[in-house]
Amino acid sequence: MTQEQWGQLKNSLLGTVGQNNYKNWIEPLEFDEITEGVATFTVPTTFLGNYVSRNFGDLILHHLSQSGQPVRRLNFRVAANVAARPVAEVTLEKPAVTSAPVQSARGGEEQLPNAPLDARFTFDTFVVGKPNELAHAAARRVAEGGPVTFNPLFLYGGVGLGKTHLMHAIAWELQQQRPDLNVVYLSAEQFMYRFVQALRDRKMMDFKQLFRSVDVLMVDDVQFIAGKDSTQEEFFHTFNALVDQNKQIIISADRAPGEIKDLEDRIKSRLQCGLVVDLHPTDYELRLGILQSKVEQYRLQYPGLEIESGVLEFLAHRISTNVRVLEGALTRLFAFASLVGRPITMALTQDCLADVLRASERKITVEEIQRKVSEHYNIRMSDMIGPKRVRTYARPRQVAMYLCKQLTSRSLPEIGRRFGGRDHTTVMHGVKRIEELRAKDGQIAEDLELLRRALEA
Ligand code: ADP
Ligand code: MG
Numbered sequence: 001m002t003q004e005q006w007g008q009l010k011n012s013l014l015g016t017v018g019q020n021n022y023k024n025w026i027e028p029l030e031f032d033e034i035t036e037g038v039a040t041f042t043v044p045t046t047f048l049g050n051y052v053s054r055n056f057g058d059l060i061l062h063h064l065s066q067s068g069q070p071v072r073r074l075n076f077r078v079a080a081n082v083a084a085r086p087v088a089e090v091t092l093e094k095p096a097v098t099s100a101p102v103q104s105a106r107g108g109e110e111q112l113p114n115a116p117l118d119a120r121f122t123f124d125t126f127v128v129g130k131p132n133e134l135a136h137a138a139a140r141r142v143a144e145g146g147p148v149t150f151n152p153l154f155l156y157g158g159v160g161l162g163k164t165h166l167m168h169a170i171a172w173e174l175q176q177q178r179p180d181l182n183v184v185y186l187s188a189e190q191f192m193y194r195f196v197q198a199l200r201d202r203k204m205m206d207f208k209q210l211f212r213s214v215d216v217l218m219v220d221d222v223q224f225i226a227g228k229d230s231t232q233e234e235f236f237h238t239f240n241a242l243v244d245q246n247k248q249i250i251i252s253a254d255r256a257p258g259e260i261k262d263l264e265d266r267i268k269s270r271l272q273c274g275l276v277v278d279l280h281p282t283d284y285e286l287r288l289g290i291l292q293s294k295v296e297q298y299r300l301q302y303p304g305l306e307i308e309s310g311v312l313e314f315l316a317h318r319i320s321t322n323v324r325v326l327e328g329a330l331t332r333l334f335a336f337a338s339l340v341g342r343p344i345t346m347a348l349t350q351d352c353l354a355d356v357l358r359a360s361e362r363k364i365t366v367e368e369i370q371r372k373v374s375e376h377y378n379i380r381m382s383d384m385i386g387p388k389r390v391r392t393y394a395r396p397r398q399v400a401m402y403l404c405k406q407l408t409s410r411s412l413p414e415i416g417r418r419f420g421g422r423d424h425t426t427v428m429h430g431v432k433r434i435e436e437l438r439a440k441d442g443q444i445a446e447d448l449e450l451l452r453r454a455l456e457a
Contacts, residue, residue, distance in 0.1 A: 001039075001069050006031040008328060009063050015301075015335030016059065025052050030079075036193055037072035039064060042079050049076030065118055068159065068324060070187045070221070072115070115186045121168035127293050129286030132162060135277045142250060143170040145178035145216075150275035152239075152249035156256055157279030160322035163252040166279075167218050170250060174216060181215040188224035192231040199230075211238045218250040222271075227262035236267050249274075280449070281321035281456055284406070288316040290323055291330060298334050305334065306343035314346065318357055321456065329356050364407045364455050366418045372455055373400040376447065385420040398430035399447065405431050407455060 001009075010029075014022045029052065030042040039060075043049040052060075057074055064071040123143070128136045135155050142153050155163050171185045186194075198207035211217070217238070225231045242249055253260060256278065257271035282290070291312045299305070319326050336352045337344045350357065374384045377396040384397055397419065404415045405427070412424035412431075419427070437444040 001031065001034055001064075001067075003031065005067065005069075008332075009067055011335065012063055012067075012328065012331045013056075013060070015331055015338075016063075017056065019339070021056075025056060032077075034069060034071055037070055037190060038075050039069070039071045039073070040075040040077060043076045044079060046078050049078060052076065061116070062118065065116070066120075066324075067328075068164075070189045072190065072193075114184050115190055117168045117171050117185065118164075121165040122172050123169045125293065125297075126162065126165055126169055127286065127289045129283065129289055131280035131282055131286055135162075135166060135279045138275055138277050139166045139170050139250075140173075142248060143173035143177065145174050145181060148246055148248050151243055151246075152251050152271060152274040154257060154271055154274060154276040155250070155252045155279065156254065156276070158281060158321070159254060160324035161279040161282065162323060163279060164220055167220055167250060167252060171216075171218065182213060183216040183218070184211075184214045185218040185220070187220045188222045188235075191219055191235060192225060192228060195231055195234050208238075212241050212245075214242065214247065216248045216250070217242055218252075220252050221254065222251050223253045223255065223260050223263075225263075226260050232264055232267060236264070236270070239267075239270060243270075281453065282323060282326075283452075284316050287319070287321075287323075287326060288312060290326060291316055294327060294330050298330070302334055302338045305338055308343065308345045311344055311346060311349050314349065315353075325356065329353050332356075366404050366408060366410060366415065369403045369407065369451075369455060370400050370418075372451055373403065376451055385418075387420065398434050399444070399451070401427050401430040402434035403448070403451060403455065407452065 010022075010026055013026050017026060025048070028044055028048060032040040032042055034040070041049075043052070053074060053076060060074060061071060123140065126136065135157070138150075138153055139155070141149070155166060157163055167185060171183050174181055174183045194207065198204050219235075222235075225235055239249060251271060256276065257263070257268045260268065295307065295312065315326065315329060319329055333344055333349060333352055337348060342348060370381060370384050373396050374381050377392075377399075379393055379396055383393045384400060386393070388394075401415055401419060404410055404418075405412070408415075410418075412427045416422040416424045416427045434444065434448070438448060439445075
């Protein structure tokens with residue numbers, strides 16, 4: 001986690017704990033590092049460290065996991081007050097900080113290595129759209145806890161697209177539906193950490209036994225074990241043992257099994273044996289849906305806060321496909337608006353989110369779209385832009401116009417100009433035509449999806 005990310009996280013904490021608590025307890029925390037699932041902070045006094053750990057520890061852990069940081073435990077160390085120390089000690093080559101670990105309330109070491117589930121990551125809060133409907137359906141199926149039909153379920157997709165959310169949702173649902181089942185969720189990093197710990201403490205037998213007694217095993221971000229040979233090896237054995245017992249396994253990664261570098265081939269092929277589904281980058285409709293559902297949740301937290309119409313549409317349009325970024329923007333917006341006691345207008349949005357908006361400015365150009373579409377349909381750029389109206393050129397041209405409308409901020413007249421000086425009504429007609437085709441022609445829908453992903457990659 002960078003200092004900047006910590007800054008953002010502090011911002012979201014501010015929204016939750018309020019200004020007073022924030023000033024007293026959160027602001028004095030200095031973020032140091034995250035290693036092996038432990039986030040370390042420097043605090044001015046032991047008292048502050050203890051207080052924060054007791055009162056805000058879980059909240060901080062929660063926010064960290066929300067922002068995608070794999071943290072199990074918080075560690076607070078007290079900045080050494082050099083002046084007050086006996087000289088003798090200062091001259092010893094000690095680190096400038098003394099460690100005063102404050103274990104959070106979570107997880108005894110000997111229990112099943114189950115990572116805490118985020119209470120907000122349920123099926124109820126998961127917004128389904130075209131880009132994630134397959135993954136969602138597969139997750140739902142697995143969450144019924146019926147006979148194992150595909151093993152493993154492998155979910156993959158870019159960062160912030162809902163993999164962890166879906167896995168937690170499966171775990172929550174299984175707890176409801178099948179309380180008899182022993183469900184374990186953990187990140188690949190935690191798997192490694194446990195494994196290394198077991199090796200160190202000579203407790204490998206216990207480790208193996210623990211994992212072999214699981215009914216449903218979920219391992220998040222499995223790409224993490226790539227290149228870590230002994231961990232891979234152990235993972236492979238655990239995996240096989242569970243599959244042989246017909247126990248359900250659910251895996252996530254940031255890419256398809258075959259594309260994970262430094263992952264053993266036998267593991268890759270094992271991972272491909274079940275159902276492999278990907279979460280596609282979000283589209284405008286899904287982003288808007290997610291924003292609307294988040295706003296409903298925020299309304300409980302900030303009653304009376306008004307939001308001007310058009311703001312959500314604007315955000316859905318302008319912010320990248322990463323849902324985490326989208327959520328972060330909304331959180332900041334609500335926190336900011338409630339702090340200054342003003343309604344959320346377009347102006348306030350532009351102001352408050354200037355950096356986020358700049359960072360996610362669309363960089364796709366009309367030319368890029370024209371080039372990609374020409375390549376895709378195997379026509380020349382000159383024919384795409386030129387005057388010929390035969391179907392072989394007209395259809396790709398309309399597809400390109402449609403994508404320009406969707407993926408750039410160019411207006412219809414501007415787009416028309418770049419397509420050989422065509423009129424904006426021609427562009428409008430083309431865009432409409434593709435919208436219609438998209439709904440009823442599977443091939444076109446697939447082409448559009450492919451092109452969009454290629455362009456946004
Ligand atoms: P990943 O694990 O794929 O990186 P996460 O599951 O952590 O992504 O999702 C990032 C954030 O976006 C989470 O807060 C999650 O709740 C939210 N999110 C992602 N997809 C959806 C969705 N379809 N509906 C609601 N929230 C979503
Ligand atoms: Mg994740």
